[in-house]
Amino acid sequence: MPVEIDLLPVGVAGLGESPLWDHRSKRLWWVDSTGPTLHACDAEGQNAEHWVLNQPIGSIGLAKEGLLVALADGFYRFDPDGAKLVPIAQPEMAPATRLNDGKADRCGRFLSASMCTGANVRAGGLFRLDADGGCERLEDGVTIGNAICFSPDGDTLYFADSMDGILRRYDYAGDSGTIGPRADLVDCRDQGSAPDGATVDSEGYIWVALVLAQAVACYSPEGQLLRSIPLPLPYPSCPAFGGPGLDTLYLTSIANSGHRLVADHPDAGRITVIRGLGVTGLVEGVYR
Template sequence: MPIQIDLLAAEPAALGESPLWDHRNARLWWVDALAGRLRSSDDEGRDPAEWRFDRPVGSIGLCDDGLILAQADNFCRFDPASGATRLVARPAMEPATRLNDGKADRDGRFLAASMRAGEDGGVGSLFRLDADGGCERIEHGMAIGNALCFSPAGDLMYFADSMEGLLRRYRYDRDTGAIGPCEVLADCREQGSGPDGATVDSEGRIWVALVLAQAIACYDAQGRHLRTIAMPVPYPSCPAFGGPALDTLYVTTIANSGHRLVADHPDAGRIVAVRGLDALGLAEGVYR
């Protein structure tokens, strides 16, 4: 089957991030991060819905009664039916940082990384939100934490500092959420860009947004580069598998990141849908 690349009908975002397929309700979710806008549609970008918040939303995840949001400085639950939010935790963050990329693990926790606006300085952290609302810093020292995702078995965590350019791998203790020592899995700069968001397919391959190379790269679990898929618009930010069969790769893109990345392409900020990759995703984890 040849690769088919389309743009969804949904309205473009300034800083599109955190695509998320809700397999329970057959809905695609994503955020316009700095604008504090949460969006949803069907698998083709139709039947749109939107909610606005008074602060940036860096990433989102499924939870047992709606969504979990990593807002600028807190984690909160969100009920799409009522539009209500409920604070869960405020991580101990460095000044002038905000929460960015996040993902639920396969055992009911939610993790999110922080970054400093403007991208300078290694003061970002990776936080783990546990089911009881406890929040722990488990990694520190990155400028822009990104590419957070988990192996199919849930025993490996992938993570990156976009400014460093390396895709990292950590052993992940599914019982406690503790991480092992950092290993370098791949140097994404060899493909033309540091890593942005990432996801894992059912065979354990890692699909990484190469934001500066206008492409998605695929690596195997040993870090070998397998293929690169060119995107039709600049600045792809994060991929996620979705659709009824989990065989569509949805990719958010950036029109204006608020600092360095500004695109003049007419379709900048649109969501790209890639089909025919001969890859299937996994149902997203659920924060409990």
């Protein structure tokens, strides 16, 4: 079936990331990582609001109250009404790294990966934030951590280091938040790109932003490429399902990442909206 592709009529980000549909307030959230600005609007891009924060924003998640925000140096709770940040935890990170992509699991934890901001490659990791504020490092040797998402039953974690181009899978224990051995699922370089952000639909298929190929790809849990949809904007960065029926796919994009990725498209940094995919997303997990 043909799909309908539009641009959301709101906001331009320098480094758009972490779209997040809040099923409770019926709002779409996303960030301009280097703004550093947190944005929100309704499903159609109306009633927009924004908040300027005090350091680069890696990612956001739903929290029991407000939002969970992974800033450069750690995890915070954000109250949109009071525009207040409350520190939760600071993981032990190597110098010249910061938190990047992140997602809540199905059991109330939040996972976030770090990225290297200098020449110290492979110094990043994957971290788990527990409900009591404790942090545990789950993986090492990461340069740009991305593509964090979970299978519908929560038993599988997907994750990527964009610099090696591989979408990985891990068994994930919901009761403890521990991971099994790494298994390489997809080499996204076969599609001409590293993987950036990712999400999972209600059938368990993985949707990955192919940042260098100007496309979003859909893979089966076994790693088979099922669809690849060309996009109107360069450097798509992260997808998320949202809208009242969870049947709209929103994709942030990059205008200027602050290093390698700089776009000259007049609409670079806006959000692409895809309707008519014939699939629905999942309600996002909530950090508790």
